[in-house]
Amino acid sequence: MDLNLEKITFIIVTYNSDNVIKDCLNSLPKKASKIIIENSFNEELKKDLENNYDNIKVILSENKGMGTSNNLGIKMCKTQYAYILNPDIILKENAFDKICQSLNTLDDFAIASPINCDLNFPNYRLNKNNLKKENLWEVESVDGFSMIINKKKFKDNEFFDENFFLFLENDDLCLRVRKKNDLIYVIKDAFIDHKGFSSVSKVDVKELEYLRNWHWMWSKFYFNKKNFGFFNALIKVSLNLLSACFKYLIYLLIFNSHKKKVYQMRLLGILNSILGKKSWYRIKD
Numbered sequence: 532m533d534l535n536l537e538k539i540t541f542i543i544v545t546y547n548s549d550n551v552i553k554d555c556l557n558s559l560p561k562k563a564s565k566i567i568i569e570n571s572f573n574e575e576l577k578k579d580l581e582n583n584y585d586n587i588k589v590i591l592s593e594n595k596g597m598g599t600s601n602n603l604g605i606k607m608c609k610t611q612y613a614y615i616l617n618p619d620i621i622l623k624e625n626a627f628d629k630i631c632q633s634l635n636t637l638d639d640f641a642i643a644s645p646i647n648c649d650l651n652f653p654n655y656r657l658n659k660n661n662l663k664k665e666n667l668w669e670v671e672s673v674d675g676f677s678m679i680i681n682k683k684k685f686k687d688n689e690f691f692d693e694n695f696f697l698f699l700e701n702d703d704l705c706l707r708v709r710k711k712n713d714l715i716y717v718i719k720d721a722f723i724d725h726k727g728f729s730s731v732s733k734v735d736v737k738e739l740e741y742l743r744n745w746h747w748m749w750s751k752f753y754f755n756k757k758n759f760g761f762f763n764a765l766i767k768v769s770l771n772l773l774s775a776c777f778k779y780l781i782y783l784l785i786f787n788s789h790k791k792k793v794y795q796m797r798l799l800g801i802l803n804s805i806l807g808k809k810s811w812y813r814i815k816d
Contacts, residue, residue: 566608573591
């Protein structure tokens with residue numbers, strides 16, 4: 532392989548991410564190609580980034596979710612490799628050089644990622660083989676906030692499933708990769724720092740919590756139904772469904788309106804997914 536700066540494009544999906552995006556961009560190689568998919572039509576952010584960073588293109592887009600937005604960035608990407616990053620990710624010192632050095636020892640790969648520097652929160656799941664090769668581990672999947680995608684391994688151009696608005700689109704992609712017997716690696720001596728705080732500014736924290744709970748449960752059922760069948764999916768979410776019902780009633784009785792709505796959103800997410808409805812829930816502007 533011959534991975535280098537000229538063959539990779541960084542793709543970052545943002546939604547009013549003014550509070551974190553510059554720290555992320557400042558950690559990337561200056562000469563690297565960068566595509567930002569800004570899902571809130573933030574023209575001020577677009578102008579600011581394009582005026583202050585080299586080799587960057589900011590696309591203002593309707594917020595159709597992570598799957599659709601990542602695909603838009605990948606399709607615009609002219610290089611063989613697309614590096615999907617969340618805006619609250621920082622590449623640690625020399626991380627990109629170590630990524631290139633390690634991946635260039637491989638004949639091929641489909642997806643790869645450096646690892647989260649907080650080892651208590653790994654961004655990968657080991658597989659049964661756990662094949663270790665120098666600085667590389669073969670893994671079952673990697674988290675969606677850091678994914679290096681080798682586009683030539685996706686000749687059908689089927690990257691992320693656009694039915695996912697939020698959550699599990701990465702697990703679905705990794706599962707499809709493994710079904711084709713393609714390989715997923717993490718580079719164990721290259722590190723990223725996932726800040727983990729909200730990469731969304733200008734949005735009410737409670738509304739964001741409702742959105743995430745709705746979509747987590749919608750995506751969990753949809754992922755399992757798509758990959759393992761309807762009845763297996765029902766089994767997978769049955770405890771979540773019972774727990775959400777119970778906690779909704781508890782918080783209703785003690786007049787905790789915020790917690791009541793959190794579990795109401797969980798219930799609605801599951802039920803909408805069971806009924807085959809799209810992941811339609813959005814934060815109202």
